[in-house]
Each structure stands twice: as structure tokens, then as C-alpha cells.
Amino acid sequence: xxxxxxxxxxxxxxxxxxxxxxxxxxxxxxxxxxxxxxxxxxxxxxxxxxxxxxxxxxxxxxxxxxxxxxxxxxxxxxxxxxxxxxxxxxxxxxxxxxxxxxxxxxxxxxxxxxxxxxxxxxxxxxxxxxxxxxxxxxxxxxxxxxxxxxxxxxxxxxxxxxxxxxxxxxxxxxxx
Numbered sequence: 001x002x003x004x005x006x007x008x009x010x011x012x013x014x015x016x017x018x019x020x021x022x023x024x025x026x027x028x029x030x031x032x033x034x035x036x037x038x039x040x041x042x043x044x045x046x047x048x049x050x051x052x053x054x055x056x057x058x059x060x061x062x063x064x065x066x067x068x069x070x071x072x073x074x075x076x077x078x079x080x081x082x083x084x085x086x087x088x089x090x091x092x093x094x095x096x097x098x099x100x101x102x103x104x105x106x107x108x109x110x111x112x113x114x115x116x117x118x119x120x121x122x123x124x125x126x127x128x129x130x131x132x133x134x135x136x137x138x139x140x141x142x143x144x145x146x147x148x149x150x151x152x153x154x155x156x157x158x159x160x161x162x163x164x165x166x167x168x169x170x171x172x173x174x175x176x
Contacts, residue, residue, distance in 0.1 A: 002043055003114060003121050004175075005107065005139065008050035008086075010126035010147015011168055012036070012072065019054040022064060023071040029146050031169035037081035038172050045114070048086040049106045051129070055090035062090070085113070102129040107137050124171055127152050135159035142171050 009015040014027045039046050054060050060068075069086050076083055087106050089099040098105035111118050123134030126147035134141045141162040143149055153164060165171045 001045060001114065001116060003045045003047065003110075003116060003118075004039055005047050005049050005110060005118075005121060005123040005134065006036075006168070007125040007127070007130040008048050008072075010149065011124055011130075011144055012048070015126070015147040019057075019059050020068060021054060021060045023067045026068050026071050028072075028075055029167060031167060033076050033079045033081050035167075035169040035172040036076055036083065037079050038176060040080070040082050042176050045084045046082065047110055047114075048083055048088075049101065049110060049123075049130075050086070050088045051101050052088045052090050053092040053100070056092040056095065065090070085110075102132040104133040104136055107133045107139070111137070122171070122175060124168060128155070128157065131159050131162055135161070144168055144171060 006012060009020055012032045014029055020026050036046050052065055055065060073083060087110055089106055091097045091100050107118060119138040121139045122142055123139040124142040124144060125131050126144050126149035131141040131143060141159050143152060143158060143162050143164045144167050145153060146167045
């Protein structure tokens with residue numbers, strides 16, 4: 001089984017410092033949905049791993065988060081793309097949970113759900129907190145320069161072996 005793990009905000013869709021709080025605010029990054037379709041055509045299972053602390057902060061509720069993800073799934077379907085699963089952490093940093101990235105819990109759950117090791121599984125993110133748990137579990141970290149990626153790159157201290165690309169479409173072109 002070929003698996004790839006994608007962060008959501010800043011990788012698939014445009015990010016916002018004020019959070020994506022409604023389906024109307026969720027807008028795909030140009031080329032990202034088509035890149036997911038190419039992954040699907042190459043027999044990849046595409047899984048999203050995303051922190052969604054806006055739930056804990058009271059900025060949006062679970063039905064709204066589900067509606068945002070429903071819009072994402074429908075937008076994917078319009079271009080022949082499919083996201084196989086969305087894993088998310090609804091907690092804020094003060095909760096000190098194991099599932100909130102940069103902790104590895106969410107990625108460990110993905111490995112358990114798919115009964116696979118994450119060794120060499122591509123993991124794409126735009127922030128250090130996306131890359132650290134991937135690297136810790138043996139996945140291959142890919143930094144995209146969309147979203148917070150340019151700031152993340154400029155700050156340095158990327159996990160060893162991190163590959164850097166302009167966007168998800170470029171990552172997928174390199175993988176395929």
C-alpha cells in the first residue's frame with residue numbers, strides 16, 4: 001500500500017492566521033486538488049492529519065468542522081480526487097494531548113488504522129510541527145512553501161532529510 005500524509009491548511013487549502021472557521025473560508029490552493037487526483041491515479045491512499053484547535057478555542061464547532069471537510073471532499077471529487085481519511089486534533093496547546101502535532105499521536109493513529117509502518121511514507125506540511133512527528137516516526141518530511149512554509153523554511157532547523165518544494169503539485173510531480 002502506498003500512503004501519503006498531508007497537512008490541510010497551507011498544503012491543500014489557503015491558510016489564515018484567523019483560522020478557517022467556515023466552509024466559505026476554505027479555498028483550495030491552485031493545483032492542490034489536481035495533485036491529489038494524480039496521487040489517487042498512482043494508487044496512493046491520501047490521508048490528512050490536521051490540528052484544528054479552533055474547536056477548543058470556540059471559534060467553530062464540530063458540525064462546522066465536518067461541513068468544512070465535506071466541502072473539501074466535494075471539491076476533490078469535482079476534479080477526480082479523493083481523500084481517504086481525515087485525522088484531526090480538536091485540542092489547543094494547553095490540553096497537552098498526545099494527538100496535537102508536533103506530538104506523534106495523530107500519525108501513530110494513522111499507522112495503526114492502516115496497519116503499516118510510516119517508514120519512508122511521504123508527509124507534507126507547511127510548518128515545523130507537521131514535519132517533526134513525521135521525521136520522528138521514520139516518514140519522509142516534505143516542506144511546501146505555501147501557507148506558513150516560507151516562514152518555516154526561513155527559520156531553519158528542519159528535520160534531517162526534509163525536501164522543500166514550492167507547493168503540493170511540485171511534491172507530487174517529484175514523487176511520481
